Amino acid sequence: MSPGLALVGLSVIGTWGVASIAIIAAGIIMIFFPGEPVPGGSDNTLGGVFLLVGGLVSLGLMQMVVAPLLGIDPPLPISAKKIIPHERMKRWVSAGKLTDYPDGLPKEIRLRSQRIVIVRMGNRAYALGALCSHARLPLAGFPGSPIKPYPVQEECITCPFHGAQFDVTTGKVVRPPFTSEWNEAHPFLGRLQSKLFFFNKRAEDMQTYPVKIEAGEIIVGLPR
Ligand code: FES
Numbered sequence: 001m002s003p004g005l006a007l008v009g010l011s012v013i014g015t016w017g018v019a020s021i022a023i024i025a026a027g028i029i030m031i032f033f034p035g036e037p038v039p040g041g042s043d044n045t046l047g048g049v050f051l052l053v054g055g056l057v058s059l060g061l062m063q064m065v066v067a068p069l070l071g072i073d074p075p076l077p078i079s080a081k082k083i084i085p086h087e088r089m090k091r092w093v094s095a096g097k098l099t100d101y102p103d104g105l106p107k108e109i110r111l112r113s114q115r116i117v118i119v120r121m122g123n124r125a126y127a128l129g130a131l132c133s134h135a136r137l138p139l140a141g142f143p144g145s146p147i148k149p150y151p152v153q154e155e156c157i158t159c160p161f162h163g164a165q166f167d168v169t170t171g172k173v174v175r176p177p178f179t180s181e182w183n184e185a186h187p188f189l190g191r192l193q194s195k196l197f198f199f200n201k202r203a204e205d206m207q208t209y210p211v212k213i214e215a216g217e218i219i220v221g222l223p224r
Contacts, residue, residue: 027052089221108140127209164203171206
């Protein structure tokens with residue numbers, strides 16, 4: 001996908017997402033603050049339920065249908081896609097100079113609309129999907145927020161949200177989210193959230209991408 005098309009896709013997704021969230025918020029307000037009933041007027045609570053359901057359906061449609069059709073990673077947590085083998089990734093795209101990446105610290109980029117994390121380790125580099133397979137949150141954290149990327153240790157990338165670890169060379173899960181050690185050290189992202197995520201405490205293997213280094217430049221293979 002060309003950068004122009006990717007921009008159009010992202011704009012569609014962004015506008016759709018914001019509009020859906022606004023409809024959901026309006027529904028919630030009408031349900032919980034219906035106001036005084038007006039004789040002969042419509043039922044605000046019922047209208048709120050319609051808006052809430054409509055907003056949720058719209059958000060689901062965007063994530064499950066529109067985002068995949070546009071070839072864009074959905075922005076909210078849904079289950080990870082199936083792993084694509086490297087043999088099917090022959091669309092080579094430059095990710096910039098090796099020296100543009102901090103040594104041993106994951107950095108998220110967008111390549112042809114796909115969110116990818118590049119991990120540079122000296123003269124080598126690896127590429128993985130940018131969204132953690134546990135809850136689809138960004139492995140490199142949120143830029144400018146306190147949730148920052150973790151330094152790579154023993155070839156493992158650590159998700160800064162709930163502590164799942166993946167081998168950067170294979171994408172395999174090395175440690176699940178919410179280990180007791182993680183929860184102990186992280187009262188909010190560990191101990192508290194492990195209770196909220198009672199329904200999902202598993203991570204799956206991550207998608208990796210083939211990488212070549214040519215003349216100091218990182219070239220990543222993407223699916224066709
Ligand atoms: S989102 Fe990565 S461990 Fe939960």
